[in-house]
Amino acid sequence: MATYKVKVATGDDFLSGTMDSISLTIVGTEGESHKQRLNHFGRDFATGAVDEYTVQCQQDLGELIIIRLHKERYSFFPKNPWYCNYVQICAPNGRIYHFPAYQWMDGYETLALREATGKTTADDCLPILLEHRREEIRAKQDFYRWRVFVPGLPNYVHIPSYRPPARRNPNRPEWNGHIPGFPILINFKATRFLDLNLRYSFIKTASFFFRLGPMALRFKLRGFVDCKRSWKRLKDIKKVFPAYKTTVSEYVAEHWAEDSFFGYQYLNGINPSVIRRCTRIPDKFPVTDDMVAPFLGEGTCLQAELEKGNIYLADYRILEGIPTVELNGQKQHQCAPLCLLHLNAEGNLMPIAIQLSQTPGPNCPIFLPNDSEWDWLLAKTWVRNAEFYYHEAIAHLLGSHLIGEAFCLAVLRQLPMCHPLYKLLVPHTRYTIQINSIGRAILLNEGGLTARATSLGLKGIAELMARYLSEMTYESCYPPNDFVERGVQDLPGYYYRDDCLAVWDALERYVTEIITYYYPCDAAVEGDPELQCWVQEIFKECLLGRESSGMGPGTRQGSRVVGWALLAGMETFRQRLAQISHNIRQRNKCLPIPYYYLDPVLIENSISI
16 A cells, blocks of 8 residues: 655635535556545635645555546535645655645636646656646636737737626617727626636735725715816815825925926836937927027037937827817817937936927927926926826836736646746736726726726727837837837936846846756747747737737747746845845935835736736
8 A cells, every 4th residue: 555645735815715525636657546535524625724634545656747636516515616725745755746726626626736847848758748738728728718809909818708788878879888999898797707716816805995995985075086177276186185195295296397307207207118318309309409508508509418418308209190089078189299308417307398299380389498487387297198198008008907918818828837937927917817807897998987087088098009019029028128229228317227127137037047947948949839839829919910029930039938946046036136125225215206116025926906
């Protein structure tokens, strides 16, 4: 007889335990155990528990390769889900095998788990393991399917079990429950139809609504949500956020109208990736030396400052021609401005000229700092308005959420759980599909916030994102290249760049160590069919098959994000992040306004908020 000692760990989130019957089958290279029921009524698989069992086999099973967890009805109790963290088995020879699960078993089902070691197809030679890989991928591709969100934008996860009912809008009788030109979008209730492994945990759900509910109620009580009037005084804006006072918010309230802070925001504000060094004034922005000479300092001129590399440009051409909507019976407006900035002798980035259109002419003046106070302030405000749309639509919604979801779904559909890339990436996909489902329901639907509170509306926001995606390349997503391409690699006071590169360097070193273990050469990357299918699915469903993206057939870009953890590398990685965090906090002690957004301690592990 061969005795196997088994530990089964249940998740510690609320309601992770189950009353259902759980059985175990162990599969080794020399045989397979019988199916053995593990739990005993009333005291097994409770939330947070690590239960221990003994499995007796007629013979030694050899090297353990797969286990099967069977979840079945227990007596008269109703079905309830179970979250399994892992199974650990001690073989008769004393060797410990780990079988990570970290997933829900919802119905009465069987879950097959492989031993924890990350392996590519090249590492598997046993037919049972190769078949397990193929079957897992087939099952996930059948369960997780792609769906068109908006033509020109990344596709997203299809939820086949939910069909939102058509609703009638009394003010628009012809409306049939969808946005003209858009597919039917899920509403908030649709999130309950997500697979349990994609949904928020109980604690995450409670935290989300605990923060969102009171905030929404406060806005409602103050009349902000339903307000249809313009603010009459600047100080009225402060009434919207009276309870949220921080060092940053107080600094902004005091300095928001100053030119120096306007320039600072291009480096460390909400969208610090637009500004680029200007070596020649573009024809569409006819700024002359006479216009800006008073703002450049003594003994210099515009051409000299261009040659020194002290002139920078923010160009919002991507907004040109984006349609706007009517809100509360009033036609809304949007501009596609250009803003010229000068890095002065004090190291401050100062705006020196603003044009609110891409087409110069008599009806499109160039605003200057020596214009009347309110003309200049209004010009800067229009630039900030354009900045908001660029950030919210492109950097936030598209760059973070929609592209992130496409990568997440490609991971789920194309990589088995044993793949090194799956093990590396799956923690960073947690809750992404859930938060995106909520976002589509409350932001990107008819009557949602985008339709009710933005001048571009749903159609304009979608067009803006589609424009950017059509120009995006793989290399532009690589931060070191981006800073060099924009000519801002040595711009002082650019804390976003400094912290971004520090974190990126730590990540790149860590991942490089892993790559060289699993993929010692390009041939190994090209020879991994699962990795190639993952890359190709991203190319097709996220970048929509656009060859100019640089991620099409024949490229080798997949070699940059792959691998699984080596313990020594992980510890070094943690130490580097801790040092970065320390450096940021020490630097912030000397700054009038701290920049802490890329402190590793504060960076979310996934796109989940």
